[in-house]
Structure formats: structure tokens, C-alpha cells
Amino acid sequence: MRRFLLVLIVVSLVSVFAFAEPEVQLGLPVVITSAGQSAEVETVNYVADEVGLKYDYCDVLSKDELAAGVGLGGAKSAIGKHVTTLSPDPEGTKFQSLVLVLGASLKGMGASGLSVDTEVDRLKDLIEYAKANEIKIVAIAIGGEIQRGLPGSPIETMIDTVAPHADVFVVTKDSNGDGKFTKAAEDRNVPIVEIDSAFDLLDTFTQVFGL
Numbered sequence: 001m002r003r004f005l006l007v008l009i010v011v012s013l014v015s016v017f018a019f020a021e022p023e024v025q026l027g028l029p030v031v032i033t034s035a036g037q038s039a040e041v042e043t044v045n046y047v048a049d050e051v052g053l054k055y056d057y058c059d060v061l062s063k064d065e066l067a068a069g070v071g072l073g074g075a076k077s078a079i080g081k082h083v084t085t086l087s088p089d090p091e092g093t094k095f096q097s098l099v100l101v102l103g104a105s106l107k108g109m110g111a112s113g114l115s116v117d118t119e120v121d122r123l124k125d126l127i128e129y130a131k132a133n134e135i136k137i138v139a140i141a142i143g144g145e146i147q148r149g150l151p152g153s154p155i156e157t158m159i160d161t162v163a164p165h166a167d168v169f170v171v172t173k174d175s176n177g178d179g180k181f182t183k184a185a186e187d188r189n190v191p192i193v194e195i196d197s198a199f200d201l202l203d204t205f206t207q208v209f210g211l
Contacts, residue, residue: 024168024191024208026136027096029054029070029087033061035123036158037112038103040143040198045084047201051211056095057084060112063125066135069093080112098130100162102141104154116154120161127165139166141181142198144174166190170204172197 032048032055034041041059048055056072058065059082065072071091077083087093100123109119130137139162141147149155163169163184169192171181176194185192193204205211 024193025210026138026168026208028209029056029089029093029095030097030099030209031056031058031061031066031072031087031095032099032101033057033126034059034108035100035102035139035162036104036119036155037108037114038101038105038143038147039108040103040140040147041101043142043198044099044101044140044201047198047205051202051205051209053205053209053211054086054088055084055099056087058082060114060122061126062122063129066095066098066126066129067133069095094133095135097136097138098126099138099140100126100166102139102155102158102162103143103147104149104158106154109154116157120157123158123161127162131165136167137162137165138168138170139163139181140201141169141171141175142201144172145177147175148177164188168208169193170195170201170208172200 032044037059045057056070058072058075065075070087070089070093071085072083075083109115127137147155167190169181169185172195176182182192195204
């Protein structure tokens with residue numbers, strides 16, 4: 001009887017951890033962009049650098065740059081636009097993963113010449129292209145409670161634009177206090193990885209990108 005109970009407990013624990021940390025594998029090359037022009041995207045890029053993830057990045061990535069593949073069609077940094085191209089694949093290689101880092105900053109959008117509406121339009125264009133070309137959309141939310149708001153607020157507008165189309169969610173617990181990301185993942189039957197803090201992205205990126 002004791003042995004049976006022990007086996008039952010072990011199986012239950014395995015099931016719990018399997019649910020909490022689903023098996024997620026993301027393909028390379030990967031491109032990263034902001035969804036709302038907040039500083040959270042800089043944290044994601046820093047983590048990527050720390051774990052040796054080679055990526056392309058543009059904070060105001062356009063559909064044409066996404067479609068151009070690795071190298072972003074020769075895009076260059078300029079006022080209100082920041083570009084980094086680190087992917088080792090040949091220029092023009094199709095991206096396999098599109099990372100959208102959620103977090104709204106009116107100051108950040110203004111500095112990039114964007115409004116909430118034009119940022120939403122940009123994200124919709126990226127999502128439409130990614131879906132049509134089988135590029136996985138990864139929604140990352142690590143800003144915590146400060147990057148959540150009332151319905152219709154800039155951050156919730158960004159979330160509502162991205163969440164219904166994400167193929168994978170990576171979120172901190174304090175960003176998901178109301179369970180909104182969990183519900184979005186369940187509605188689409190896609191995996192969600194919930195982490196304690198942005199620091200845990202180090203392990204998460206290593207695992208999901210097979211580094």
C-alpha cells in the first residue's frame with residue numbers, strides 16, 4: 001500500500017511539473033522586436049547575449065524587414081530605430097521564430113515616431129506575415145504588474161493585439177497575476193512557460209532554443 005501511494009505521489013508530481021514547464025522548442029534563426037516600445041526588450045536582448053543566442057533585432061521591425069529574413073534586408077539604425085544583426089545564417093534565410101516583447105511606453109513610441117495605433121498596425125502586419133509563412137510567434141511578458149493596466153490602456157492594447165496569435169508564451173508570474181496569459185494559451189491550446197523573474201530567462205532561452 002505504501003509503495004502504491006509513493007508511486008502515485010511521484011506520478012502526480014511529475015504531472016504537475018510537466019504542466020508547469022511544458023516542452024517547448026523554438027527554431028533558429030530568430031528575430032526580436034518590441035511590442036509597445038518599452039525597455040523590457042532590452043532585457044530580453046541582454047539575456048540572449050548572455051546565453052549566446054545569436055539573433056537579429058529591430059525595435060520597430062517592419063513586415064518587409066521580417067520578410068527579408070536574416071540581415072533584415074540591410075536595415076540600419078537611425079533616429080528612432082535600433083538594429084542589430086547577429087544571426088550567423090546566410091542573409092535572406094527565413095526566420096523560424098519571431099519574438100514579440102510586450103511592454104508599452106508612450107515615451108518609447110513617441111521617440112520612434114509611433115502612436116499606439118501605428119504600433120498596433122505594425123504588430124498586426126508582422127503577425128499576419130508570420131502566420132502566413134509559418135514563423136512561430138513568441139510572446140514574452142516580463143514587466144510585472146507595472147506593465148499591466150486597465151482594459152483599453154496602451155499595454156493591454158498591445159497584449160490584446162498579440163496574445164490571440166501567439167504560438168508560445170513566456171511570462172513572469174507577476175505579469176500573469178490575473179491569469180490573462182494562461183487563459184490566452186488555453187484558448188489556443190499553445191504552451192505557456194511561467195517563470196519567477198526575468199533572470200529565469202537565462203535558463204528558459206537555453207532550453208527552448210537548444211543552446
